[in-house]
Amino acid sequence: MSAVIEIEGLRKTFHSLRNGRRVAVDGFDLLVEAGQIHGFLGPNGSGKTTTLRALLGLVRADSGRMRVLGEPSPQLLPRVAGRVGAIVESPQFFGNFTGYRTLRLLARAGGVPIARVHEVLDTVGLRDRGDERVKGYSLGMKQRLAVASALLKDPRLLILDEPANGLDPAGIREMRDLMRSLAAAGVTVLVSSHILAEIQLICDHVTIISRGRRVAAGRVDEVLAGHDRHEFLVRVAEPERAVELLETADLTASVDGEALVVGGVTDPTVISRVLGEQGLWVGELTPLRPDLESVFLELTGAAGHPSVPRQVDDSGLPPGGAGGAVTDLDVRGVDA
Numbered sequence: 001m002s003a004v005i006e007i008e009g010l011r012k013t014f015h016s017l018r019n020g021r022r023v024a025v026d027g028f029d030l031l032v033e034a035g036q037i038h039g040f041l042g043p044n045g046s047g048k049t050t051t052l053r054a055l056l057g058l059v060r061a062d063s064g065r066m067r068v069l070g071e072p073s074p075q076l077l078p079r080v081a082g083r084v085g086a087i088v089e090s091p092q093f094f095g096n097f098t099g100y101r102t103l104r105l106l107a108r109a110g111g112v113p114i115a116r117v118h119e120v121l122d123t124v125g126l127r128d129r130g131d132e133r134v135k136g137y138s139l140g141m142k143q144r145l146a147v148a149s150a151l152l153k154d155p156r157l158l159i160l161d162e163p164a165n166g167l168d169p170a171g172i173r174e175m176r177d178l179m180r181s182l183a184a185a186g187v188t189v190l191v192s193s194h195i196l197a198e199i200q201l202i203c204d205h206v207t208i209i210s211r212g213r214r215v216a217a218g219r220v221d222e223v224l225a226g227h228d229r230h231e232f233l234v235r236v237a238e239p240e241r242a243v244e245l246l247e248t249a250d251l252t253a254s255v256d257g258e259a260l261v262v263g264g265v266t267d268p269t270v271i272s273r274v275l276g277e278q279g280l281w282v283g284e285l286t287p288l289r290p291d292l293e294s295v296f297l298e299l300t301g302a303a304g305h306p307s308v309p310r311q312v313d314d315s316g317l318p319p320g321g322a323g324g325a326v327t328d329l330d331v332r333g334v335d336a
């Protein structure tokens with residue numbers, strides 16, 4: 001599979017008189033391959049937006065190597081800008097313009113055929129609402145209009161910074177369906193978010209950032225499996241006696257409310273056999289699978305601890321010309 005986004009050893013420090021020096025991104029690596037819906041997860045202030053801004057040449061990196069669609073970024077980003085759509089930070093539009101007029105203006109400015117406006121309105125589910133003024137749109141519709149604007153050039157890569165931020169559950173579902181349909185049409189999507197359940201539902205791959213450092217990366221199911229402690233919730237009539245029996249069988253067990261948590265189990269039939277042989281019948285046996293939220297909390301809580309290995313080498317080469325103007329990139333994040 002070909003790499004669509006490659007970041008190695010990205011570092012970015014902000015300096016201000018008020019707050020002094022702040023390392024926003026600290027030797028960060030990211031690899032997004034073609035066809036992925038890749039979640040970029042991290043708590044508030046962990047460096048997601050700074051990373052995306054650096055990748056797109058909106059802020060100058062201190063050091064690190066970045067490539068977008070194979071081209072060094074930001075130096076040669078204009079070469080691939082027509083194939084990249086990005087929405088970084090909250091998009092704003094003229095409230096008095098209709099959705100259609102907004103997109104038509106953007107299409108004209110970008111040299112995109114006007115016929116494409118109808119296609120993208122259709123893609124984002126705004127075909128029937130394109131003639132309404134943007135100020136009457138819900139937040140979810142505005143977000144979808146922003147995605148439509150990023151799709152005008154028919155990009156191969158779509159970068160969305162917190163697309164579900166502030167959306168109600170219905171809006172989140174619409175955004176999720178939209179991302180899935182884009183991926184099915186062959187668009188690679190990088191989506192940053194702190195909404196873990198959504199990332200788990202939408203994305204096939206994930207990179208987790210904490211305090212500017214990568215703390216996990218890979219297929220979502222593999223990242224989850226790596227944190228599976230093989231625990232089961234067990235309901236049984238005499239929990240204390242059950243703990244003793246299970247410990248005798250070399251399992252770890254503890255009472256948790258009215259149930260037991262049994263660990264170190266690869267074959268759950270062992271639990272029912274050990275207890276059943278002593279006349280204790282199991283009423284419930286449920287695997288306690290980790291979700292992305294528990295993994296995220298574990299990893300981001302531990303990040304920065306001396307025992308947590310650095311996953312990247314921050315000896316990356318200086319980017320040379322980083323931060324140069326990107327003239328053609330379809331970046332939304334501006335007050336239009």
Ligand SMILES: Nc1ncnc2c1ncn2[C@@H]1O[C@H](COP(=O)(O)OP(=O)(O)OP(=O)(O)O)[C@@H](O)[C@H]1O
Pocket residue numbers: 014015016022023024042043044045046047048049050051194
């Ligand atoms: N222009 C700036 N000047 C000074 N510090 C900044 C600037 N931009 C970001 N930072 C700091 O860099 C760190 C990372 O911020 P960033 O916005 O990249 O995080 P984030 O993961 O996108 O957070 P959020 O989820 O809240 O958007 C934060 O400590 C932030 O305060």
